[in-house]
Amino acid sequence: MSHNSRTLPPSAAVVPPPAASAQGRKRSLQQRRARAAWLLVAPALILLFAVAGWPLLRTLFYSFTDAAMDTPEEYNFVGLANYLDFAEGERFGVLADPLWWQAVGNTLWFTACSVSLELFFGMLLALLMNEKFRGQGLVRAAILVPWAIPTIVTAKMWGWMFHDQYGVVNDLLLRVGLIETPLAWIAEPTLSMWAVVIADVWKTVPFMALMLLAALQMIPSDLYEAARVDGASAWQRFRRITLPLIMPAMIVALIFRVMDALRVFDLIYVLTSNSEATISISGYAREQMVSFQEMGVGSAASVLVFMMVAGIAACFLWINRFSHEGKEARE
Amino acid sequence: MAQLTLDKLNKRYGESAQVIKGIDLHVNSGEFVVIVGPSGCGKSTLLRMIAGLEDISGGDMYIDGTRVNDDTPSERGIGMVFQSYALYPHMSVYENMAFGLQLAKMPKAEITRRVEESARILQLEPLLARRPKDLSGGQRQRVAIGRAIAREPKLFLFDEPLSNLDAALRVQMRMEIAALHRRLKSTIIYVTHDQVEAMTLAQRIVVLNRGNVEQVGSPLELYDHPANEFVAQFIGSPKMNLLPGTLVGSGDTESIVRLWHGKTLTVPIATPASAEGTRVKLGIRPEHIEWGAVADAPYLADVLFVEHMGNETYHYLDSGKLGDPWVVRNSRRSDIAAGETVGYSLPPEHCHLFDETGKAFARRAPGKGAGRIPGADAPPITFAEPARTNALH
Numbered sequence: 001m002s003h004n005s006r007t008l009p010p011s012a013a014v015v016p017p018p019a020a021s022a023q024g025r026k027r028s029l030q031q032r033r034a035r036a037a038w039l040l041v042a043p044a045l046i047l048l049f050a051v052a053g054w055p056l057l058r059t060l061f062y063s064f065t066d067a068a069m070d071t072p073e074e075y076n077f078v079g080l081a082n083y084l085d086f087a088e089g090e091r092f093g094v095l096a097d098p099l100w101w102q103a104v105g106n107t108l109w110f111t112a113c114s115v116s117l118e119l120f121f122g123m124l125l126a127l128l129m130n131e132k133f134r135g136q137g138l139v140r141a142a143i144l145v146p147w148a149i150p151t152i153v154t155a156k157m158w159g160w161m162f163h164d165q166y167g168v169v170n171d172l173l174l175r176v177g178l179i180e181t182p183l184a185w186i187a188e189p190t191l192s193m194w195a196v197v198i199a200d201v202w203k204t205v206p207f208m209a210l211m212l213l214a215a216l217q218m219i220p221s222d223l224y225e226a227a228r229v230d231g232a233s234a235w236q237r238f239r240r241i242t243l244p245l246i247m248p249a250m251i252v253a254l255i256f257r258v259m260d261a262l263r264v265f266d267l268i269y270v271l272t273s274n275s276e277a278t279i280s281i282s283g284y285a286r287e288q289m290v291s292f293q294e295m296g297v298g299s300a301a302s303v304l305v306f307m308m309v310a311g312i313a314a315c316f317l318w319i320n321r322f323s324h325e326g327k328e329a330r331e
Numbered sequence: 332m333a334q335l336t337l338d339k340l341n342k343r344y345g346e347s348a349q350v351i352k353g354i355d356l357h358v359n360s361g362e363f364v365v366i367v368g369p370s371g372c373g374k375s376t377l378l379r380m381i382a383g384l385e386d387i388s389g390g391d392m393y394i395d396g397t398r399v400n401d402d403t404p405s406e407r408g409i410g411m412v413f414q415s416y417a418l419y420p421h422m423s424v425y426e427n428m429a430f431g432l433q434l435a436k437m438p439k440a441e442i443t444r445r446v447e448e449s450a451r452i453l454q455l456e457p458l459l460a461r462r463p464k465d466l467s468g469g470q471r472q473r474v475a476i477g478r479a480i481a482r483e484p485k486l487f488l489f490d491e492p493l494s495n496l497d498a499a500l501r502v503q504m505r506m507e508i509a510a511l512h513r514r515l516k517s518t519i520i521y522v523t524h525d526q527v528e529a530m531t532l533a534q535r536i537v538v539l540n541r542g543n544v545e546q547v548g549s550p551l552e553l554y555d556h557p558a559n560e561f562v563a564q565f566i567g568s569p570k571m572n573l574l575p576g577t578l579v580g581s582g583d584t585e586s587i588v589r590l591w592h593g594k595t596l597t598v599p600i601a602t603p604a605s606a607e608g609t610r611v612k613l614g615i616r617p618e619h620i621e622w623g624a625v626a627d628a629p630y631l632a633d634v635l636f637v638e639h640m641g642n643e644t645y646h647y648l649d650s651g652k653l654g655d656p657w658v659v660r661n662s663r664r665s666d667i668a669a670g671e672t673v674g675y676s677l678p679p680e681h682c683h684l685f686d687e688t689g690k691a692f693a694r695r696a697p698g699k700g701a702g703r704i705p706g707a708d709a710p711p712i713t714f715a716e717p718a719r720t721n722a723l724h
Contacts, residue, residue: 225384226417230431230482231405240430244421 056306063299072295082300094288094300102276103284104308110193110268110280111261114200118257119250121201122208127238129209130216140213147206155270158199162186162271189277196268196278200261208253215249216242248320255316262309281305332360332518333408333485335381339390342376342542350376352542353390358535363512363519367529368539369565375490377539378522382488383407394485405431407486410479414491416471418463424450424474425459428481449480452514453507469500476511489521493528505531526566530554538562560689563614569645571683572620572657574613578684581607584695586684588613591653594629598679599695606686614683617645617660621676628674632657636669646673 027035063082067075078085084093094100129140146154161168162185170182185195219242227237265282272278274287282305289298335358342351350373358364366374379385381392383404392399399407418427425446432442450456453473463471472492479487489508493501509532512519523529529536530550538545538553538561546558550566557563557571564570579595580587581602588611589595596613625631632648635656644665647656659675667673684692 220415220417222413222415222417223419226411226413226419226478227430228384229382229404229409229411230478231403231434232430236434241419 059299059302059306061299062295063303065296065299067295069289069293069295069298075296078296082296083304094297094304099276099279100281100284100301100304103279103281106193106278107262107264107280107282110197110200110264110278111258113193113197114204115254115257115261117197117201118205118208119254121205122212122253125205125209126212126216129213143206143209145206146203149203151203151266152270154199154203155267158195158202159186159271162195186272186275189275192272192275192278196271199271200264200267203267204257204260208257211249211253211256212246215246218249219245251316251320255313258316259309259313262312263305281308332516333395334358334360334393335486335518335520336393336396337381337390338393340377340380340387340392341389342373342380342385343388350542351380351388354542354544356537356544356547358518358520361516361518363509363521363532363534364537365521365523365529365533365535366537366539367523367526367565368545370524372539373542374522374524374539378488378490378520381486381520382409382411405435408482408484409486409488410482410484411488412472412475412479412490412492414494416463416475416495418471418474418478420463423460423462424455424466424477427463427474428478431478431482445481445483446477449477452480452511453477468496469504472496472504473507476508480511480515485518487517487519489519491523492521493523494525501528508532526568530566536566538565540565556691556694557614557683558691560612560614560685560691563683563685563691567616569617569658569660571614571616573685574615574657574677575653576611576613578602578606578609578611586692588684596677596679596682598682598684600682600684600692601695602684602692606692610687611692612685612689613677614685615677615681617658618662619678619681620657620659621678622659622661623674623676625672625674629676631672631674634667634669634671634673637665637667639664648673648675 062072062075064077064079065075066078066082067073080093082093084091084095086092125143129136129143149157160166162170164170164182164184164187167182167185169185170179173179174182183191185191223241223245224237227241232240263282264280265286268278268280268283269286274283279287281301285298285301285305288294288301292298335356337354337356339353339355340351341349341353343349354377356364366377368374376385380387383399383402383406387400394407404411419430422430428446428449429442432445437445446459447456450459453476455470455473455477458466458470458474463474466474472495475492492508493504496504505528508521512532521528521532533550535547536550536553537547540561545565546553546562548556553562553566557566560573564573574590576588576590576596578586579589580597581604583601584599585597586600586602587595587597590613598613623629632650635647635649637647638645642662644661644663646659646661646665646667648659650657683694686692
C-alpha cells in the first residue's frame, strides 16, 4: 500500500499535467471521445479506401478514356464516348450495344428467378430446421455444405451433372420418363439459363435458410400458442405471425442475395463460358476488358454494373426505411 | 360460463416420465380455482393440457359435459393469459384483441363492439392504437387479459400472470383480477407458484406436487386443516414449524406427544391406537407460538436473529441439532435481541400432528379454527413437566 501511494500520489490525479495547460483550453470529454473514435475507425477507413475506393475511382477515371489493357498508361480522354456516342448518325458505346442490353436482361432475369426460388426453398428449409427433431444439428450442418463449396467447383460439378450425354440430370429425367431424348442443358440457349439458375439456387439456399432460421428462432414460442388459442390455423400463424416478424431479417437477406446475384460472374462463366444466352453484365465487362482489351469500354461497363447494384441497394434501403416510417406514423 | 371436469387426467413424456399423474378435479361454473405448487410440480403442464396446447396422454376432460380431449384450443372456447403476455409485437393493442375474432370471421361491427367493451372494462381505451412495446408491464398485462376477455371464452386460463410484475403492481393487478372475476362471473383457472396469490384470489385452491393433487379446498380450509406436511408447509408464510416427537397416547379427542427433548404435550387431535409409539411431527404456525416469561415458560430457546418488518417481528429460534431454526411471528414490535434466551409455549389447540408418512391426523373442531379466540374453547394447556428453565439443546 505504501509503495503504491508513493508511486501514484493522490494529487497526481487531480492536478492537470503542465503539458495540458500549455495547450490552452482543455478539451471537453465529448471532444476527446470523438477524437478517440476517429483514431479507432481510421485504420478501417484507410483500408476500405485502399481496396474499394481507389479501384473504384480508377475504374471511373478509365471509363472516360480510350486506354487499352496492354498499355494502360497511354490514353486520351474521350468523355462519355465509352458510354454513349453519336457519330455519322450511328450510336456507339456500351449503352448502344445490343449485347449489353442482352446482358442486362439476362442478369435481371437470373436475379429475379434465382433469388425468388432461393427465398422459397430457403423458407421451407428454415421452417423445417426450426422444428425439433432427432438429428437436427446434423441436418443444419449438412445443409451448409453447398454454401461452403467454392463456386468454381459448384459450376464444374453442375456442368458434369448437366452434361447432355453422361450427365446425371438427363439420366434421371430419362429414367423417370419426363423426357424422351437427352437435353442439351448447357448448349441449348433456352435451357442454359435455367441450368445456371438451378446451380445458383442449390448453392445459395443454405445462406437464405440460415438467415431465415436465425430470424425464426427469435420468435418466442408462446406467440404461436397465443395464436393457437386465438384459433389461427398453421397457415394463418405463418402468414399473420411468422412472416411479419421475420420480415426485417428477410429484407436484409434479400438485399444481400440480390446484390450478390446482380454481380454474378464466375458461375455463369465456368458453366456456360461465353454463351450470349447467359452472359451477365459482369461477364460483359470482362469480355470488353480482357477479351477485347478495351480498358475504357470495360471500365465504363464496370461503372454501369456498380451503379446498377448500388442503385438497387439504395432502393431496398429506402423502401425499408419508408415502410418503417410508415409504421411509426401509423402508431 | 362453463364447468370443467378432469377425470384421471395424466401426461406422460415418452415411456417413463409421467408429469401429471391421474388428476380428478371438478370446477363449478363461475368458480375461481387456483392451482398452486412449487416449480416443476406440473401446474403449467396441467393448465396447458386444459388449454389444449399440450396433448392429454390419458384420462378425459369435459367442458360442460362434453368431452374435449381432441378439440383445438379455440374449439374448447378458452381464453388464456400467458406469463410473458405473448402479445403480437407487430400489432396494435386493438389488433391484438381483435385477432382471434377476425380469425373466427366475426362481423366487423361485432369485433369493434367486443374489443371496445373489453378495453372499457380494463381501461385500455386510450392505448388501443399503441403497440405492445410502447406499453408498461401492467398495461401489457391488461391487454393480455383484454385479448382473452374479447373472445368471451367459456373458461379463462391464467398462467402465472403476475410473475413478471413488480411487487406493488402485482398487488394492484391481483385486486383487478379479483374485481374482474366478480364482474364477469366467469370460470377461472389460475396457475401460480405464489401461495399469497392463491390465498387471496382463490375460492378453491388445488395444491399440486410432483404431478399429484395434494389437497383441494378453500384457502382457510387449507390453512387450518392441511391434509399433509407438504400443504402445511406450502401454504402460509413464513412456513409452519415442524417439531419431531413420538405419539405416546392416542385417543378420539386427545393425543399425547412426547417431543424430541422428552417433554410431553397433550393436543386436541384424534389418533388411532395403532399409531401409538410411532414417530410423528408436531406442526405449529409461526404466529401461534406464544412467548412466556423465562421463569414459567415450558420451553426455552436462544434467539438466533430477529427481523423487524415494522408491523410485525420474526424471531428465529435455535432448534439445535434439528436443523432449520423455528420462526415465531409477533404482531407487535419486540425488543428481544439476537442472543437472548426466551421462554415460549405451544398452544395445543393450534397444533397439527403429522404421521410418519407426512399425512395429517384430523384436528378436532374442523372448520372452526379460523375465527376462534385462542384458548376460548380449547382444553387447558397441560404440560407434563412443570415449567422450568431448560434450554432446548
